[in-house]
Amino acid sequence: xTLRIRxxxxxxxxxxxxxxALAAPPAVAAPDPPSRRGDSAFVVRDGSRLSLAGRPxxxxxxxxxxxxxxxxxxxxxxxxxxxxxxxxYFRIRDGLTTAKRMGATVVRAHTLGVxxxxxxxxxxxxxxxxxxxxxxxxxxxxxxxxxGLRLVVPLTDNWQYYHGGRYDFLRWLGLSTDDDGALxxxxxxxxxxxxxxxxxxxxxxxxxxxxxxxxDPTIMAWELGNELNGMTxxxxxxxxxxxxxxxxxxxxxxxxxxxxxxxxxxxxxxxISDSHYYPPTAAGIAADAAAATAAxxxxxAGEFGSGQATDELLDQVAANPDVSGALxxxxxxxxDHSGFVPHGDGFTVHYPGDTPAMREAVxxxxxxxxTMAGHPAPAVIGDRPLLTAVDADYGITxxxxxxxxxxxxxxxxxxxxxxxxxxxxxxxxLRADDAPWFDLxxxxxxxxxxxxxxxxxxAAVAVSPPVRTDRASDQVVDPLEDWFVSAGHSDSLxxxxxxxxxxxxxxxxxxxxxxxxxxxxxxxxxxxxxxGRPRAVVEVSADGTTGWRPTRPRIDRTGPGRYxxxxxxxxxxxxxxxxxxxxxxxxxxxxxxxxxxxSVTDTVPGAFALTAPAPDATGVSRLAAxxxxxxxxxxxxxxxxxxHADLSAPLVAVSGLRTPGLTPxxxxxxxxxxxxxxxxxxxxxxxxxxxxxTTRADLPGVVVDDFDTYPSDAELAATYPxxxxxxxITATLAPPGEGSGHSMRLSWTPGASGYAGVIRTLPAAxxxxxxxxxxxxxxPGADGQQLTVQFVASGFYWEKxxxxxxxxxxxxxxxxxxxxxxxxxxxxxLDLGAVTQVSLYPGGATGPASLRLDxxxxxxx
Numbered sequence: 108x109t110l111r112i113r114x115x116x117x118x119x120x121x122x123x124x125x126x127x128a129l130a131a132p133p134a135v136a137a138p139d140p141p142s143r144r145g146d147s148a149f150v151v152r153d154g155s156r157l158s159l160a161g162r163p164x165x166x167x168x169x170x171x172x173x174x175x176x177x178x179x180x181x182x183x184x185x186x187x188x189x190x191x192x193x194x195x196y197f198r199i200r201d202g203l204t205t206a207k208r209m210g211a212t213v214v215r216a217h218t219l220g221v222x223x224x225x226x227x228x229x230x231x232x233x234x235x236x237x238x239x240x241x242x243x244x245x246x247x248x249x250x251x252x253x254x255g256l257r258l259v260v261p262l263t264d265n266w267q268y269y270h271g272g273r274y275d276f277l278r279w280l281g282l283s284t285d286d287d288g289a290l291x292x293x294x295x296x297x298x299x300x301x302x303x304x305x306x307x308x309x310x311x312x313x314x315x316x317x318x319x320x321x322x323d324p325t326i327m328a329w330e331l332g333n334e335l336n337g338m339t340x341x342x343x344x345x346x347x348x349x350x351x352x353x354x355x356x357x358x359x360x361x362x363x364x365x366x367x368x369x370x371x372x373x374x375x376x377x378x379i380s381d382s383h384y385y386p387p388t389a390a391g392i393a394a395d396a397a398a399a400t401a402a403x404x405x406x407x408a409g410e411f412g413s414g415q416a417t418d419e420l421l422d423q424v425a426a427n428p429d430v431s432g433a434l435x436x437x438x439x440x441x442x443d444h445s446g447f448v449p450h451g452d453g454f455t456v457h458y459p460g461d462t463p464a465m466r467e468a469v470x471x472x473x474x475x476x477x478t479m480a481g482h483p484a485p486a487v488i489g490d491r492p493l494l495t496a497v498d499a500d501y502g503i504t505x506x507x508x509x510x511x512x513x514x515x516x517x518x519x520x521x522x523x524x525x526x527x528x529x530x531x532x533x534x535x536x537l538r539a540d541d542a543p544w545f546d547l548x549x550x551x552x553x554x555x556x557x558x559x560x561x562x563x564x565x566a567a568v569a570v571s572p573p574v575r576t577d578r579a580s581d582q583v584v585d586p587l588e589d590w591f592v593s594a595g596h597s598d599s600l601x602x603x604x605x606x607x608x609x610x611x612x613x614x615x616x617x618x619x620x621x622x623x624x625x626x627x628x629x630x631x632x633x634x635x636x637x638x639g640r641p642r643a644v645v646e647v648s649a650d651g652t653t654g655w656r657p658t659r660p661r662i663d664r665t666g667p668g669r670y671x672x673x674x675x676x677x678x679x680x681x682x683x684x685x686x687x688x689x690x691x692x693x694x695x696x697x698x699x700x701x702x703x704x705x706s707v708t709d710t711v712p713g714a715f716a717l718t719a720p721a722p723d724a725t726g727v728s729r730l731a732a733x734x735x736x737x738x739x740x741x742x743x744x745x746x747x748x749x750x751h752a753d754l755s756a757p758l759v760a761v762s763g764l765r766t767p768g769l770t771p772x773x774x775x776x777x778x779x780x781x782x783x784x785x786x787x788x789x790x791x792x793x794x795x796x797x798x799x800x801t802t803r804a805d806l807p808g809v810v811v812d813d814f815d816t817y818p819s820d821a822e823l824a825a826t827y828p829x830x831x832x833x834x835x836i837t838a839t840l841a842p843p844g845e846g847s848g849h850s851m852r853l854s855w856t857p858g859a860s861g862y863a864g865v866i867r868t869l870p871a872a873x874x875x876x877x878x879x880x881x882x883x884x885x886x887p888g889a890d891g892q893q894l895t896v897q898f899v900a901s902g903f904y905w906e907k908x909x910x911x912x913x914x915x916x917x918x919x920x921x922x923x924x925x926x927x928x929x930x931x932x933x934x935x936x937l938d939l940g941a942v943t944q945v946s947l948y949p950g951g952a953t954g955p956a957s958l959r960l961d962x963x964x965x966x967x968x
Contacts, residue, residue: 149324152378155400167476168211169438174247175218193243195588196604202440204512210476210484213257220260223271233279249315257327264333266832292342309353321354328358340370347376372402380404386902387411389423396429408433416468421475441510446540453944488513492558492571497582499704500742502790504546510539514560553577584699594624610694622684624651627703633672634696641693644686651682711792713739720800729774732816738787745786772870778804807967815848827865834858844961845884854957864948875939878965880922886959887911893951899944903935
């Protein structure tokens with residue numbers, strides 16, 4: 108149907124926008140009145156301890172590296188591959204509010220300070236600064252201050268990530284990056300370039316607060332860099348002294364990748380020694396904390412892996428007075444359109460948690476933050492939940508919504524004409540990523556829906572604006588945080604953040620337009636902010652591109668400075684646009700569109716069939732995906748898979764599938780006949796198809812991936828994303844190497860990073876106990892190629908580098924006894940009971956290269 112939007116690309120309605128003077132610079136909500144003397148005070152160092160307004164200050168919180176420049180935006184369409192862009196105002200506000208709800212008092216945020224070498228960075232090229240890049244940094248600092256959060260801001264990075272780092276300065280100056288980039292610390296030109304960058308950052312005045320960064324107590328500490336290896340004592344003293352000169356009331360932090368750094372401990376200008384842990388151990392933290400405090404420094408565990416966050420560990424950390432703070436890696440908030448911002452590094456945290464394991468970790472981290480702060484986490488709530496899209500799917504209404512920071516779950520409520528609101532989503536609250544949600548009992552007549560955010564007790568804490576709809580209409584609403592919903596806009600348009608969304612308008616005295624294109628448009632409502640009756644022009648077009656003609660919208664005042672412009676009864680219309688004349692004095696807050704659904708029927712779904720594996724097929728991969736032809740008129744599908752013909756004791760029992768297919772998260776049983784039932788359902792009934800297939804008998808062990816189930820290169824690349832800190836590398840499908848189906852080809856180009864690799868986070872932890880090692884089919888592309896195989900078991904990293912002679916295909920078996928912790932990782936026991944991640948790093952080439960892999964798994968002797 109025309110307005111159906113994929114779950115990751117749903118759009119949201121801005122609920123409440125404060126009226127703003129359109130000629131004034133953008134402004135965030137006014138800070139809450141200070142509740143403690145410390146709200147406007149600087150955190151100060153007292154020897155190896157911190158204090159705030161005369162009281163001891165200890166803290167916990169998250170790393171939120173993306174606040175200034177985000178690698179997870181996804182471009183214009185949120186379903187696109189992740190792209191680098193500035194995060195939306197909503198993401199910043201929602202993420203920081205989530206941190207506050209988890210009890211955080213301090214947040215560490217790399218891209219508020221590390222921003223070089225990218226076209227959207229503060230310093231895209233040497234000596235060239237981008238003032239526009241300060242906007243999101245300013246907004247994040249202002250929002251953190253409003254929430255009473257303090258910030259630790261690194262100034263550069265040891266690694267070559269998308270947001271830049273120390274190697275940028277070497278490349279800009281034509282200096283060698285050899286010897287782990289040692290010239291960054293010793294070359295006078297590199298030092299001068301970095302100091303110029305630091306000066307440009309630290310002398311900036313925040314457009315939202317009016318304060319220069321050094322005058323803002325929200326910024327607790329400037330960190331010389333993230334995990335800087337190879338620092339010299341002279342460099343540390345020079346740079347730390349430089350920061351102290353520019354920001355005398357703020358603290359200076361520094362630390363290398365592991366342990367404590369002698370140059371940091373010996374510097375009279377450094378206040379905080381920062382150490383990182385993957386995975387964290389109480390003994391390791393205690394040892395580094397003792398070393399730092401013995402040298403008179405404040406100790407901070409600046410990063411620790413969230414997967415190991417347990418009460419047992421964190422209670423020991425909190426009980427250690429040498430630990431002033433500890434910050435987990437890493438927190439992400441709600442997606443702008445539906446669900447949460449995804450990130451695949453294996454340490455992603457969403458509140459209140461996507462899985463039972465994450466929920467346990469979130470609870471432990473929240474308790475830990477309360478212990479460190481001396482008071483429980485506040486029950487703060489972010490923006491109202493927002494119904495993002497309401498679709499009519501063959502007699503069943505589906506809803507998508509944007510979640511609310513601090514909410515534990517959501518209830519969907521429905522109301523008929525003249526009736527009362529009733530919860531229709533069941534007694535158990537839904538999660539933010541449970542969308543799309545199907546109303547299996549959709550009434551025949553017009554109804555209204557709303558989403559209620561609830562806390563852990565089930566009490567309502569926030570309610571979305573209602574949306575009225577029927578079985579024949581689709582609705583979508585644009586909150587204007589990005590341009591995904593719109594079809595186009597003039598370059599003159601600018602966003603102004605407010606307390607609950609954004610306002611969009613051209614600069615004063617300029618004209619502009621905002622366009623939308625949808626098949627079968629029947630109505631539109633444009634909500635605007637204006638100091639008087641708005642002089643807005645709303646036009647429609649038959650093709651959405653040409654022949655625009657004006658309409659006469661009904662204008663209703665909906666609140667102080669707020670108006671709704673509504674056009675109804677549209678026919679043969681595919682486009683709508685809002686036009687600003689140069690003398691216009693209004694801003695658009697949201698746009699809601701209604702269109703005829705193309706998913707209308709009055710019969711049950713049509714016939715369909717399982718297409719892969721073929722019915723009665725044998726020798727099928729244990730990781731085979733299931734596909735079936737689309738059933739005409741189906742709103743959704745249900746799937747049951749069992750080793751029994753009566754479908755008892757099912758291996759899979761899932762409902763609400765939007766597309767005809769499912770990829771398993773665990774391997775099918777080996778050498779088993781599996782019975783499959785797929786049910787297509789709409790508002791008028793169901794149609795069923797049954798089939799069976801038999802899996803192949805594999806070697807004893809655990810299958811990690813045989814690469815046979817991916818329908819496209821894009822799906823494979825999404826499962827094996829590139830390590831963005833490394834050189835360019837791509838994963839593509841290739842002919843089978845062992846068995847049938849596909850193999851995976853890794854193609855890479857060696858460059859300045861010195862490594863390239865892909866990372867697969869397993870959909871569910873695998874148990875490799877009882878196996879002997881890793882087995883794989885490999886075909887090198889050249890003699891002397893290498894492959895480093897890395898996995899994460901029970902939180903600890905293990906790896907082995909293989910070197911291949913010749914280009915012939917071969918099966919390689921690597922005993923686990925040959926694996927060792929990488930030099931940068933914290934050593935630990937080899938516990939194969941919970942393997943969560945497998946990474947592949949090819950190398951040994953001097954130019955563009957490739958190799959193929961197949962049948963990757965843990966083998967048993």
